[in-house]
Amino acid sequence: MPILSVFFGIVIRMWHDDHPPPHIHVEYQGFEALVEISTGLVKEGRLPRKVAAIVKDWCLEHQPELMDNWTKAQNFEPLERIRGADYD
Template sequence: MPTIKIIDFIKNDIYSREHPPPHFHALFAESEELIEIESLQTYIGQIPKPQRKKVVDWARDNQDHLLGIFKQLNPR
């Protein structure tokens, strides 16, 4: 489970052996949100809005990179 990026204490991970759609896990304190890489919409869960905005802003600029990592860890 590689940590892709830590943004102000928000850990962003992509796991291997995951289910579609391609997504990453944003973890902050006791909260976790799965965010779809292509749409940047919430798949499940919730982190606080200020932290989610930081994560989505970063992810928007790195969508191709995130999708590449997801596909590398989850070849099908």
């Protein structure tokens, strides 16, 4: 599964040809969750509260890039990396 971004130890991935609704897969220190792109909310799995808040903010900030990647993933095209939340 391609990695879209890594920040603060949080790994963001997206599957090619994954099921709707558009979402990302998030991993953090043994926690795993499916996060909906449109809302930034955890739909499956679990993340620590602070990590979920960071991911939500990041997801909403990068929604256009995530949706572009979702479209590419549905067409089996290469995905683009997205800047993490830890840049200065």
